[in-house]
Amino acid sequence: MFENVKMPEGMNPETLQHLMSPNNYGKLENHSGVGVAMDEKSGEYVIFYLLVEEDLIKDAKFTTNGCQDTLVIGSMFSDMIIGNDISYGQGAIKKMQDKLGVM
Amino acid sequence: MNTLFQKKHELWMHINFASFSINDEKIKSCLYDFSQIAFRHMKWIASDVLAHGENYNYDRDMELCKQDRVFAIIMNLKKEIEKIQDLYGQSVLADRLRSDDKYLIEYLDEVLHNHQNNLEVTAFNLKREWDDLAQDQVDALTQFLLAEVYKEYEVILIYAYMQARTDNLTQFNVYQDLIDESHFHLKSFGNMMAKLGLLNLPRELHEMTYVIKDLEKFVEDGIAEEEAAKELCKELSESITDEKLSKFFDFINFQESYHIELMKKLL
Incomplete structure (x- = not known):
């Protein structure tokens, strides 16, 4: 219903979209690998789930209690790697940094 | 995990966010009061679940009803309340939950009865x-x-x-x-x-x-x-x-x- 709504100037519309409805957020029940990172000092964590089949990242999800930056990065990063192979995923860190430069 | 608790959690959020979404102060306020009642329902269900040696979590499986007219929001809310009824079972608590929901549905019908309430949702x-x-x-x-x-x-x-x-x-x-x-x-x-x-x-x-x-x-x-x-x-x-x-x-x-x-x- 809001397909034709134009975002106002100012805040990056892509960032706002990731903030409002982060992609790939939640638990991935049938994951083949899971990584947990926690900042002991602040108590903030990120859990990252991967479903990998024959070197292909079939699905990825994440959850976090972290700040908005963590949320946006998790959403963008998971978007980037789904459907690609593991080596692409490893290289995606660099691409992610490039993306973050325009936030 | 406990399905009734999860569905009540979702219903609390449906009512709460329906209240936020509607501009009419009277309907907003009334729905907010009902959302607080639904939150107390959650609390009582949680207590009941724990008393039976079971557990619950805060998982959700829901989407926010994003519509541009009040009636669409209210009708969706009615549907969500009706869906949960079969999960209540038989107990003194279940009677209370049903009674509250019945009254809320009557209120929603009242809102739907007056076409002037069908204002734009922004x-x-x-x-x-x-x-x-x-x-x-x-x-x-x-x-x-x-x-x-x-x-x-x-x-x-x-x-x-x-x-x-x-x-x-x-x-x-x-x-x-x-x-x-x-x-x-x-x-x-x-x-x-x-x-x-x-x-x-x-x-x-x-x-x-x-x-x-x-x-x-x-x-x-x-x-x-x-x-x-x-x-x-x-x-x-x-x-x-x-x-x-x-x-x-x-x-x-x-x-x-x-x-x-x-x-x-x-x-």
């Missing part, structure tokens, strides 16, 4: 306009609200989870105070999100967020977060030119200060 239009605020101030307000709506939702559920598991009366009362305060903040920020046209559900909580193993560490982190929220409110209050809004954030800032005192009582 809570999801993404316009991001706020009276005379400049775009950079709207951006700052947007970021603040997106972060804080999640934070308030998060702390309501964490405190409720801990309250359900304590036998200490002081702790129970502190949790209740913090829950009540956070409900007010969630309501204030939710309504502001709707005014900006950005209303959205806060993201789901993972167990790692609300299963607290070290109360002391939790309180320390909580105080640090309250301090950060105070700072954000202060910055926002100073940067916003709208006097009314600026005063509101000063008021919230002072409330956060008292939350720190309340939290210290938990130790």
Whole structure:
């Protein structure tokens, strides 16, 4: 219903979209690998789930209690790697940094 | 995990966010009252689940009803209330839940009966306009609200989870105070999100967020977060030119200060 709504100037519309409805957020029940990172000092964590089949990242999800930056990065990063192979995923860190430069 | 608890959690959110989304003050206020009743339902169901040696979590499987007319929101709410009825079973609590829901459905029918109530819903239009605020101030307000709506939702559920598991009366009362305060903040920020046209559900909580193993560490982190929220409110209050809004954030800032005192009582 809001397909034709134009975002106002100012805040990056892509960032706002990731903030409002982060992609790939939640638990991935049938994951083949899971990584947990926690900042002991602040108590903030990120859990990252991967479903990998024959070197292909079939699905990825994440959850976090972290700040908005963590949320946006998790959403963008998971978007980037789904459907690609593991080596692409490893290289995606660099691409992610490039993306973050325009936030 | 307990399906009834999950569905009541979802229903609480449906009613709460329907209240935020509707501009008519009378309907908004009435729905908000019902959302508070639904939250108490959650609390009683949780207590019942624990008394039976079972457990529940805060998983959700729901979408926010984003429609541009009041009747579409109300009809969806009716559908959600009707869906949960079969899960109640037979008990004194179940009778109470059914009775409350029946009354709410009657109220919703009353709203639907008057076509003048079918006004436009602007809570999801993404316009991001706020009276005379400049775009950079709207951006700052947007970021603040997106972060804080999640934070308030998060702390309501964490405190409720801990309250359900304590036998200490002081702790129970502190949790209740913090829950009540956070409900007010969630309501204030939710309504502001709707005014900006950005209303959205806060993201789901993972167990790692609300299963607290070290109360002391939790309180320390909580105080640090309250301090950060105070700072954000202060910055926002100073940067916003709208006097009314600026005063509101000063008021919230002072409330956060008292939350720190309340939290210290938990130790």
